[in-house]
Amino acid sequence: MSDREPRRCLVTGGSSGIGYAAAARLAADGWAVTSLSRRPLAPDGVQAIAGDASAVTDIERALAAAAAEGRLDGLVCSAGVPPSGPWDDEAHWEQVLRVDLTAAWQVARLAWPALRAAGGSVVLLGSIVGSSEGSLRSPAYAAAKAGIEGLGRSLALIGAKEGVRVNVLAPGAFDTPFDEKLFPPSTRPDVPLGRMGAPEEAAGIIAFLLGHEASYVSGSVWRVDGGRTVLSPASSAGVAAPEEHTES
Numbered sequence: 001m002s003d004r005e006p007r008r009c010l011v012t013g014g015s016s017g018i019g020y021a022a023a024a025r026l027a028a029d030g031w032a033v034t035s036l037s038r039r040p041l042a043p044d045g046v047q048a049i050a051g052d053a054s055a056v057t058d059i060e061r062a063l064a065a066a067a068a069e070g071r072l073d074g075l076v077c078s079a080g081v082p083p084s085g086p087w088d089d090e091a092h093w094e095q096v097l098r099v100d101l102t103a104a105w106q107v108a109r110l111a112w113p114a115l116r117a118a119g120g121s122v123v124l125l126g127s128i129v130g131s132s133e134g135s136l137r138s139p140a141y142a143a144a145k146a147g148i149e150g151l152g153r154s155l156a157l158i159g160a161k162e163g164v165r166v167n168v169l170a171p172g173a174f175d176t177p178f179d180e181k182l183f184p185p186s187t188r189p190d191v192p193l194g195r196m197g198a199p200e201e202a203a204g205i206i207a208f209l210l211g212h213e214a215s216y217v218s219g220s221v222w223r224v225d226g227g228r229t230v231l232s233p234a235s236s237a238g239v240a241a242p243e244e245h246t247e248s
Helices: 015-026 056-066 088-117 139-160 199-212
Strands: 006-013 030-039 048-051 075-076 119-126 165-171 220-226
Touching: 006 015, 006 056, 006 088, 015 030, 015 075, 015 119, 015 139, 030 056, 048 056, 048 220, 056 088, 056 119, 075 199, 088 119, 088 139, 119 139, 119 199, 165 199, 199 220
Parallel strands: 006 030, 006 075, 030 048, 075 119, 119 165, 165 220
Antiparallel strands: none
């Protein structure tokens, strides 16, 4: 690859939320970005492919568009369905595991030759639910996101000898259509920083993990939750939103 040729990335679930923000950030940084999602929506400058991120034929179409000459520098797996219920419904369990866990494995598996050819990097979107918290509404979601961490660590081991890095981003409460609004986004008593995260904040970390500055980072789980998982129940009642500061 010449120095002038842009790095290439496929983002699944790039039509909204953190996936959309990640696609926008990478495009702004000069990447050639392709998005695969059910809705053909994407930020300006991003190629949108309509399809199911868990379907082999749709993944192959997206990879054909994203991986020019069989090379892929980045893969972001952010497609998913949010936690919902009923928790004991078998169809719900199967859907959530298919979309939130199996789809990431499927995309990584099919993209692996192109990632290996480019010495690329993968970011899987996990959650603090499953790894640090349970879910009253959806054990399926918690199980899938816990599985993402196991998948990420395993792929990092597989990729180590092949020049492919793999990491997991584990968000907490983010102000996206995906997250249930238990409190106003700017007032979150369950988050030490006092607010929900913005998708662009997660996108910045994704861009770092895919980039050259993270060349020695693989197999890690990056928790991005405003401190929520270090807050004990006993102290949560005393946590107040931080004072607002304005720039001069």
